[in-house]
Amino acid sequence: xxxxxxxxxxxxxxxxxxxxxxxxxxxxxxxxxxxxxxxxxxxxxxxxxxxxxxxxxxxxxxxxxxxxxxxxxxxxxxxxxxxxxxxxxxxxxxxxxxxxxxxxxxxxxxxxxxxxxxxxxxxxxxxxxxxxxxxxxxxxxxxxxxxxxxxxxxxxxxxxxxxxxxxxxxxxxxxxxxxxxxxxxxxxxxxxxxxxxxxxxxxxxxxxxxxxxxxxxxxxxxxxxxxxxxxxxxxxxxxxxxxxxxxxxxxxxxxxxxxxxxxxxxxxxxxxxxxxxxxxxxxxxxxxxxxxxxxxxxxxxxxxxxxxxxxxxxxxxxxxxxxxxxxxxxxxxxxxxxxxxxxxxxxxxxxxxxxxxxxxxxxxxxxxxxxxxxxxxxxxxxxxxxxxxxxxxxxxxxxxxxxxxxxxxxxxxxxxxxxxxxxxxxxxxxxxxxxxxxxxxxxxxxxxxxxxxxxxxxxxxxxxxxxxxxxxxxxxxxxxxxxxxxxxxxxxxxxxxxxxxxxxxxxxxxxxxxxxxxxxxxxxxxxxxxxxxxxxxxxxxxxxxxxxxxxxxxxxxxxxxxxxxxxxxxxxxxxxxxxxxxxxxxxxxxxxxxxxxxxxxxxxxxxxxxxxxxxxxxxxxxxxxxxxxxxxxxxxxxxxxxxxxxxxxxxxxxxxxxxx
Amino acid sequence: xxxxxxxxxxxxxxxxxxxxxxxxxxxxxxxxxxxxxxxxxxxxxxxxxxxxxxxxxxxxxxxxxxxxxxxx
Ligand SMILES: Nc1nc2c(ncn2[C@@H]2O[C@H](COP(=O)(O)OP(=O)(O)OP(=O)(O)O)[C@@H](O)[C@H]2O)c(=O)[nH]1
Ligand SMILES: [Mg+2]
Numbered sequence: 001x002x003x004x005x006x007x008x009x010x011x012x013x014x015x016x017x018x019x020x021x022x023x024x025x026x027x028x029x030x031x032x033x034x035x036x037x038x039x040x041x042x043x044x045x046x047x048x049x050x051x052x053x054x055x056x057x058x059x060x061x062x063x064x065x066x067x068x069x070x071x072x073x074x075x076x077x078x079x080x081x082x083x084x085x086x087x088x089x090x091x092x093x094x095x096x097x098x099x100x101x102x103x104x105x106x107x108x109x110x111x112x113x114x115x116x117x118x119x120x121x122x123x124x125x126x127x128x129x130x131x132x133x134x135x136x137x138x139x140x141x142x143x144x145x146x147x148x149x150x151x152x153x154x155x156x157x158x159x160x161x162x163x164x165x166x167x168x169x170x171x172x173x174x175x176x177x178x179x180x181x182x183x184x185x186x187x188x189x190x191x192x193x194x195x196x197x198x199x200x201x202x203x204x205x206x207x208x209x210x211x212x213x214x215x216x217x218x219x220x221x222x223x224x225x226x227x228x229x230x231x232x233x234x235x236x237x238x239x240x241x242x243x244x245x246x247x248x249x250x251x252x253x254x255x256x257x258x259x260x261x262x263x264x265x266x267x268x269x270x271x272x273x274x275x276x277x278x279x280x281x282x283x284x285x286x287x288x289x290x291x292x293x294x295x296x297x298x299x300x301x302x303x304x305x306x307x308x309x310x311x312x313x314x315x316x317x318x319x320x321x322x323x324x325x326x327x328x329x330x331x332x333x334x335x336x337x338x339x340x341x342x343x344x345x346x347x348x349x350x351x352x353x354x355x356x357x358x359x360x361x362x363x364x365x366x367x368x369x370x371x372x373x374x375x376x377x378x379x380x381x382x383x384x385x386x387x388x389x390x391x392x393x394x395x396x397x398x399x400x401x402x403x404x405x406x407x408x409x410x411x412x413x414x415x416x417x418x419x420x421x422x423x424x425x426x427x428x429x430x431x432x433x434x435x436x437x438x439x440x441x442x443x444x445x446x447x448x449x450x451x452x453x454x455x456x457x458x459x460x461x462x463x464x465x466x467x468x469x470x471x472x473x474x475x476x477x478x479x480x481x482x483x484x485x486x487x488x489x490x491x492x493x494x495x496x497x498x499x500x501x502x503x504x505x506x507x508x509x510x511x512x513x514x515x516x517x518x519x520x521x522x523x524x525x526x527x528x529x530x531x532x533x534x535x536x537x538x539x540x541x542x543x544x545x546x547x548x549x550x551x552x553x554x555x556x557x558x559x560x561x562x563x564x565x566x567x568x569x570x571x572x573x574x575x576x577x578x579x580x581x582x583x584x585x586x587x588x589x590x591x592x593x594x595x596x597x598x599x600x601x602x603x604x605x606x607x608x609x610x611x612x613x614x615x616x617x618x619x620x621x622x623x624x625x626x627x628x629x630x631x632x633x634x635x636x637x638x639x640x641x642x643x644x645x646x647x648x649x650x651x652x653x654x655x656x657x658x659x660x
Numbered sequence: 661x662x663x664x665x666x667x668x669x670x671x672x673x674x675x676x677x678x679x680x681x682x683x684x685x686x687x688x689x690x691x692x693x694x695x696x697x698x699x700x701x702x703x704x705x706x707x708x709x710x711x712x713x714x715x716x717x718x719x720x721x722x723x724x725x726x727x728x729x730x731x732x
Contacts, residue, residue: 061688092713096690124713240680246687274700274710281717283705375717378706387719388706481721482706483685485714 003051004163005081009073009104010088011096012059013487015116017041018146019088020056023156027503029403030496032487033370034059035392035410038069040076047156050163055082058409061096063103064210068409068417077107078197084162086155088114091121091143092488094128098253101137105171106201110162112140114155119145120488125263132260138171147493175248179241182207182233186226193220207233208242273489277372286376293369294456297360299449301353308352309437316345316587331532338535338583339524340517346582346590347512347575350434354508357430358501361399365500366492370395371484378482384468385475387482390420394463397427398456399504401619404429405626415475418627422470422635423463425615425623428456430508431574435610438578442591443600451604455611462612462642470634511573519569519576523583526565536584556609556644557602557651571614601658605651613643662730664707665723669699672728679725686726690714696731 008016012034021028024043029036041056057076058069077085087104089097094115101113113133121127130141142158144151174180187203195202195216205213206226217223233241279285320337328336364370370392378388389411397404404424408417436455440448526542527535537543538561545568546561553559566580585593598606615623615635624632661675674695677683683693691697691711701708706717718726 093690096714099688099690243680243683243687246684247692250687250692273715274698277700277708277715281701281705281708286705371717375701375706375708378717378719379704382719388717482717482719483689483722484717485689486708486717488713488715 001046001049001051003053004083005053005055006084006086006159007055007057007077007080007082008086008088009057009077009100010059011061011090011093011100012485014059014088014090014093014097015144015146016059016088017056019086019114019116019144019152019155020054022146022149022152023052024054027499028056029500029503031365031370031500032368032490033365033392034485034487035069035407038072038406038409040072045156047160050160052159061100063205064208064212067412077104078201082109084159085109085111086114086159087111088116088146091115091118091126091128092124095250095253095257098137098256099249101139102171102173102249102253105139105173106198106204108170108198108201110165111170112142112155112158112162113137114151115141115143116146118143118151119148127262128257129260129262133256136256136260138169147496173249173252175245178236179207179233179244179248182229185229189221189226190217193217204245206230208245209240276489277486280369280372281375283379286372287380290373290376293364295449295453297357298453298456300360301356302448302452305350305353305356306441309349312349312352316341316349319345320588331528334528334532334535335521335524338527338586339520342582342587343520343523343576343579344512344517346438346578346587347434347516348509350437350578351505351509353437354430354433355501355505357433358399358504359497362497362500362504363492366497368487368489371486374482374484375486380464382479384464385471385478386416386419386467387479389482389484390416393420394424394427394460397424397429399430400507401425401427401429401615402622405619405622408626412480415471415477416479418631419467419471419475421623421627422631423466425619425635425639426459426463426466426612428459428611429574430504431511431616432611434575434578436607438581438590439594439598439603439607442594443598443603455607458608458646459611462646466638466642470638512575515573516575516579519572520579520583523569523576523580527583536586542584552644553609553647555652556647557605557655558598558609560597562597563606567609567613570610570616572617574610574616577610601651601654604654605647608650609643609647611643612646613640615639661727663724664699664709664718664726664728665703665720667699667728667730668702671696671698671731673697673731674726675729676727677725678727682722682725685722689716691716697728 008020010016017028017030017037020043024045026043028041037056037058044051044053055076057073060070060073063074085104087101104111134141140158142151142155144155183200183203186206187199190202191199202213206217207230230241237244280289320341323333323336373395374388374391377391381388381390393404393407396407401424405421408420411417411420436452440451444451527540529541531539534540538547542565543561546565550559550561550564553563562584566577569580570577582590620632620636623635674693674697676693677686695711698710699707700710703720706719707723708715708717
């Protein structure tokens with residue numbers, strides 16, 4: 001089949017991924033804040049007998065590699081063969097999107113502009129004369145409403161048509177005689193190097209003093225001649241040339257947009273967003289609201305989740321009964337009941353809570369709160385030498401640490417990225433939730449919400465502490481200041497909230513079916529052998545291994561082998577902490593058995609340990625990939641140490657209080 | 661003329677952006693010298709400005725280099 005490559009690019013938060021999902025009928029993550037997509041995602045669709053391979057790129061404002069996610073977009077666009085480039089423009093911010101169009105036009109590719117979010121623009125009384133825009137900018141425009149799937153068929157058709165025609169004419173921006181002359185002259189020098197970029201594009205990048213391109217040039221030829229050209233230009237304009245370029249582009253765009261805007265009923269708008277912004281980012285109210293939101297989330301998760309959990313518990317019991325009553329070989333019954341149902345089951349039990357958590361979390365993302373949280377966090381983050389944007393990956397960490405650490409790619413400098421990634425494993429991810437649910441359900445029934453909330457706060461505290469300590473030891477200098485776009489506030493789109501929370505729950509389920517399942521098999525094996533009659537006791541492998549490390553927790557209040565083995569398996573995946581208890585204590589009277597082993601104090605101490613110790617295997621691997629093996633190991637040892645330290649201090653302190 | 665980091669909420673005109681890297685950043689995000697902006701939240705803490713449909717949060721470190729003038 002004939003294949004074509006289609007790239008989707010544009011400013012952050014314009015709806016690129018939404019369009020990508022509609023075209024390919026897949027479900028990549030979308031969210032109402034800039035920087036959701038941080039790596040390029042691929043998919044495809046078939047239209048009129050052609051296979052269109054689609055690439056969704058991270059959003060960028062310009063074409064300079066300021067941060068890692070942006071570099072990915074630029075590298076791809078400049079170095080790969082792209083048949084059609086779809087630029088997703090936000091109809092509410094047309095000027096900026098067209099600026100991006102002008103920059104990309106220099107790549108001399110087939111371009112289509114997808115004018116997205118036309119519903120929002122219409123709501124503001126803004127409409128554009130598309131034909132006029134097309135004529136002025138020599139490029140096809142297609143109107144879409146991405147999240148309602150409107151205009152997608154048109155887009156497919158236009159992409160198809162564009163593939164069929166050769167690159168006809170493209171918009172060539174005229175910078176004026178003087179600058180054009182400089183572009184040509186540097187172009188002549190550049191051409192001799194045979195660079196893998198269009199010469200004119202390259203020359204413009206040089207005039208803009210883009211470090212990457214200047215270095216490319218320096219390595220291969222004498223940069224002085226071109227530099228003199230630039231200096232000359234700057235003398236004439238008496239300002240930096242890159243500023244002149246930007247101003248010229250915007251000057252033209254401004255005119256174009258003005259001409260093409262047809263009707264603008266200036267209604268008196270109630271500025272709800274501003275009011276919200278003022279309150280939510282208030283220096284005093286902002287942090288308070290953030291805490292209240294978190295607090296509400298946790299209570300909600302319990303209040304509405306628990307009845308379903310109880311129901312699932314009943315089903316699991318019934319299931320076990322069924323397997324007992326059919327006459328299977330003993331070992332098989334044990335594998336199914338003691339291994340799989342107890343292990344995987346004890347994790348799956350908490351699906352209702354997890355789903356609720358993701359649901360509320362997705363609402364936060366969809367309303368646009370995430371970017372506000374970055375503003376709220378900025379002052380605190382400044383005190384520890386980071387800026388507010390670091391708060392976004394950290395908050396994402398409450399969902400799962402792995403994508404959160406990848407999310408640090410939105411940060412501009414390496415130092416910020418390392419410190420943020422390093423502290424993210426302390427953000428209590430949803431895999432740790434089952435541990436809290438299990439223990440608080442037994443020991444803190446009355447105030448589950450508060451107890452769990454306190455653990456999340458502890459995680460944040462330790463994360464901040466780690467940044468402070470490691471930041472001052474390993475890095476000099478501070479962070480680059482914050483600058484972040486705030487997407488408009490709005491009511492959540494329930495459909496996309498449901499989809500987002502379902503995607504996340506599904507990946508939790510998938511994990512339960514694969515990684516956790518595998519883990520339980522190993523657990524069962526270790527529990528069953530070498531003495532099948534003494535399943536899950538210290539006579540078997542599992543007890544021996546557990547016993548080996550349990551003395552470590554002598555002073556933390558849980559120095560029995562069952563806790564030791566649970567923590568070991570938790571390294572593989574944190575859900576397995578609960579899975580292990582299910583296996584070694586048996587799921588039927590799990591609660592009573594745990595009550596025999598733990599006290600409220602040692603239970604809390606154990607929860608502290610589960611929260612803080614060791615990133616899980618997947619997190620470790622992503623840390624290694626994003627910030628290097630040394631930092632990954634640093635994170636491993638450091639978290640083991642603080643986990644042990646905090647749980648021990650807690651246990652000793654409260655035991656002393658109680659005893660004295 | 662005042663620094664953006666020092667002003668109260670209200671409407672302002674951007675007069676100059678001193679540091680070059682910062683100017684480029686703001687330009688790329690669609691804020692220019694000569695623009696009329698609205699300050700929605702003032703410092704301490706990040707400043708939030710709005711121009712048309714673009715709302716941007718700006719840290720103190722950037723705001724001190726943005727010079728503005730009050731308009732009515
Ligand atoms: N009202 C409206 N909302 C839209 C439209 N298209 C997308 N959205 C919403 O806009 C938000 C951003 O969408 P994404 O697809 O994540 O944007 P993106 O361009 O991929 O963003 P980054 O990956 O962060 O650069 C989401 O909340 C979408 O639901 C549209 O046409 N109209
Ligand atoms: Mg995206």
